[in-house]
Amino acid sequence: MPGGLSTDLYELTMAAGYHAAGATARASFELFVRELPATRGYLVAAGLEQAITYLETWRYTPDEIAYLRTVPGLQGADSTFFDDYLRRLRFTGDVWAVPEGTPVFAGEPILRVTAPLPEAQLVETALLATILFQTAVASKAARVREAAGERPVMEFGGRRAHGTQAAMYAARAACLAGCRATSNVDAGYRFGVTVSGTMAHSWVMAHACELTAFSRYLAVHGPRSVLLIDTYDSIEAARLIVGAGLRPGGVRLDSGDLVGLSRSVRGVLDAGGLADTQILVSGDLDEHKVAALVSSGAPIDGFGVGTALSTSSDAPALSGVYKLVEIDRDGTMTPVMKLGAGKRTCPGVKQLWRVYGPVGPVRDVVGLAGEAAPTDGEPLLTCVVRGGVRQQPTRAIDQIRDACRTAVARLPEGVRRHRDAATYPVALSAALERLAANVASELAARDTGR
């Protein structure tokens, strides 16, 4: 779990600056993704559960504070910042967020923090890293699941994830957005997701003979376990299984021409009376390869997908940011914005509405939090932390997966397309447009007045 030091130094230099100035006015920051990756028509929000736990457990330990006192960039901070402020620091703010498993789009607030300014600032880095990573993986997983149709997808990518913590959270995100199971045992332990897996090539290679390897495995793990058959020659291995009278629940192919091999292996199994032995495939799969395998009609019963899921390999990072939108100035919450070239932000505390037509969502509206909802608009941001305290129970992954599947299925078909996806319409409300224009012109007037 991330702690107080899971942050960028500038968050601490700013916090020290606010502390020195006595500036602990409340401020609101919003987390959103600037642009969708070129290969995504929608994202699936994920990571909120870990974000809330992080905020609840956020502390600076005495050892961490002792280290911070030695950091050259913090030599200007006075001792009350370390011994008083950081030592007592807890997250006391409010958080509004979109539920995990919800499709979201560019420019939409996924999470909003309102807290005393230095608190809201210090948690930026860990909130971004937590939410953006799981959102990237969940977004990929929803695509893979759609490609696989009713066939189950298992997440197998832990070994290529960005370290062991990333492996565990990638497994979680993949499962909440559609995977039936993961090979990651830690994710099973911590999140209650189903773990699955059988044998590696090394099991076969460790035995002097492939048939011995298969028989020994079934003897320990039950006669209906899954056998990996591509260590030497997949078709020969299928013949070996039939010839020996084994009846595994499934066989797995991990290399080669999966269409051709699955057909040949199916033929051998069926001819040997093993029509109920499933064929599972894996090996550098992604949503495009899964879709091609499905549309080929190959007799494949399930997919193991690794690296593409655990690293969201074609879009490994989201252009997510966490921007100040409002600050208390002399008792008045004042909307603020940034104008820098190409990186303009939108001022004010917002709500996100999904507007439904007869068959599903037709557009989203980003408006001011206090506005009336648009007709047929469902608000997506709800309060998940109030005064530092969690407001909603932890949701089961299965429940999020079901909700996610339904929500993705209702998106316009063009938006769900895996190549050249259509852009889902996201509009700013008239009130938000007016506020942005006003704040921008005030800033311009101030500039001119220098």
Next chain:
Amino acid sequence: MPGGLSTDLYELTMAAGYHAAGATARASFELFVRELPATRGYLVAAGLEQAITYLETWRYTPDEIAYLRTVPGLQGADSTFFDDYLRRLRFTGDVWAVPEGTPVFAGEPILRVTAPLPEAQLVETALLATILFQTAVASKAARVREAAGERPVMEFGGRRAHGTQAAMYAARAACLAGCRATSNVDAGYRFGVTVSGTMAHSWVMAHACELTAFSRYLAVHGPRSVLLIDTYDSIEAARLIVGAGLRPGGVRLDSGDLVGLSRSVRGVLDAGGLADTQILVSGDLDEHKVAALVSSGAPIDGFGVGTALSTSSDAPALSGVYKLVEIDRDGTMTPVMKLGAGKRTCPGVKQLWRVYGPVGPVRDVVGLAGEAAPTDGEPLLTCVVRGGVRQQPTRAIDQIRDACRTAVARLPEGVRRHRDAATYPVALSAALERLAANVASELAARDTGR
């Protein structure tokens, strides 16, 4: 730190199988990358320090074992596997590895584990995730550092990393392969690397006036601190600094046309007598953008690089594997290999030699561990763990960075090229070629004999 559950389920099903069969013969696995990413001419090995710590601390806690007893895939395991074997399990094997910071290429053993078979198997997933991720980031960082020449590069990518643990290890890997500093405070705390950072746009936006924001920051953190000047208008901000008589150590630009803006800002600063105020730039940089900025002659003194480093965004995963190469059969260490389509492995326990010509390395040779070294060949694999005990002290990141820089600089120029890199020659020794041919034909003969 990863633990016993940081693994794929199949490692545990296999371990249970070996336990049931009493199969605890020693075996050797080698970790290597099958192919370089299309955008890499070389990799830089990293992550070994964490891999060793993982092996030293590897345990199954009573809670973890209690969970494993409930996993459906492990119902075939008998109770001695859980209560006796897993409870007492420690890593007792040997590890040979290439030092961190060393350039490595496709097909080269980066790390070798020799241990009782189930031990060597169970640590596969975490070793791969640990080594491959840091190696991916270090490989990217070496390129960025080369592009920047003598100008310092700071790693700023924690917020886009794959979670907070990945942020910390990405910072470590980036620093050991060339970054002068990181913004990640956790990496400073744990690895002693230099942390740096100044202010975010929110600091400026939180103040009613930009000049107040600048002055307050310098008042707390010293008059030579770095100011972020692109929140509204970078050139205006530079004029504001000069006009107010501030003398910051540097200014940072984070958006817009960095060549044009850095020239204009430099002009304003120089005209105002601030010739010694540095200009730092950031904002979605990578080695190509850094190289273009350097060759433009823009007056830039340092680079902050984020997402490209922390996610190795153009090559977020390496095709790394961990393959059984040798196993004790009835007292004889027997080389083994896998033949599966396109994924053939090379049998036997190996050494990796780097062969030097007059100006630097000219080729690598992968041979059998017992072979004589090729002429002018330096062995790269050394023993880092023996009988489960670390054999070498932890190296300082600065020391690895220096060694890495020298080693990368000595590589053939074509190999270091950032686009269309030349392939560095890696040959198998004659003895290894012979062994591979022999093992393959024995396997083929066995197949025919079925």
